[in-house]
Amino acid sequence: MPDLAAQPRQSLRFVESEEPITEPVTKFGGQPVWLSTPQWPMSEDHGRPMRFLGQIRLPGEQVRLAYLFLTEDYPETADEVVDTFAPDSGENAFFAQPGEPADFYQVATIAKGPTFGPDHRVELAPFDGEVDVDDFATRLGGAPQWLQGDESPGEPFRFVGQFDSSVDFPFEVDFGDAGVGYAFLDEASGQGRFLWQCS
Numbered sequence: 001m002p003d004l005a006a007q008p009r010q011s012l013r014f015v016e017s018e019e020p021i022t023e024p025v026t027k028f029g030g031q032p033v034w035l036s037t038p039q040w041p042m043s044e045d046h047g048r049p050m051r052f053l054g055q056i057r058l059p060g061e062q063v064r065l066a067y068l069f070l071t072e073d074y075p076e077t078a079d080e081v082v083d084t085f086a087p088d089s090g091e092n093a094f095f096a097q098p099g100e101p102a103d104f105y106q107v108a109t110i111a112k113g114p115t116f117g118p119d120h121r122v123e124l125a126p127f128d129g130e131v132d133v134d135d136f137a138t139r140l141g142g143a144p145q146w147l148q149g150d151e152s153p154g155e156p157f158r159f160v161g162q163f164d165s166s167v168d169f170p171f172e173v174d175f176g177d178a179g180v181g182y183a184f185l186d187e188a189s190g191q192g193r194f195l196w197q198c199s
Contacts, residue, residue, distance in 0.1 A: 004160060007059055007140070019119075024055075032052055053069060054067075058185075064098060065097055070173070091105075094194040137164055141161070157186050161182075176197075179199070182195055
């Protein structure tokens with residue numbers, strides 16, 4: 001399996017699909033394309049399904065997908081708001097198939113559930129090399145650009161991508177004020193970590 005840490009940076013462009021995407025490709029929105037038994041993460045606080053944000057086709061000849069979920073839209077009062085920014089809060093999930101989810105949230109064998117919006121296919125392009133001082137752009141591969149300081153989870157996790165919620169993202173996602181989300185994966189187990197920072 002290619003080392004995720006060695007993958008070159010790629011830029012993403014999101015294009016809404018006219019019909020559901022059912023192939024094992026990188027996409028955001030719609031429903032996950034499961035490669036084995038569905039493992040839908042459940043909110044630790046609410047006990048209800050998290051919302052599906054997207055899936056990422058991992059590099060290599062073997063078909064492998066990493067799935068990203070967040071808890072959102074359940075609170076009816078401010079007291080019920082949950083924190084999705086922490087990597088081990090049980091209110092976000094990032095994991096791969098083949099592989100296994102982390103042990104700090106429960107999963108259910110449901111194939112379809114809440115989603116952030118309709119399917120968007122992803123067009124990937126090599127990074128053009130032009131780096132701005134505040135270069136928090138959505139990307140796969142390369143290295144993370146931290147908004148508030150390095151919070152990498154450390155070994156054995158490798159950086160997969162980052163997602164700028166304020167620019168060119170297909171859905172409204174609560175990463176705080178102009179927030180950026182960061183995804184990491186343990187290639188051996190398939191367990192992942194996700195966190196976000198905001199300004």
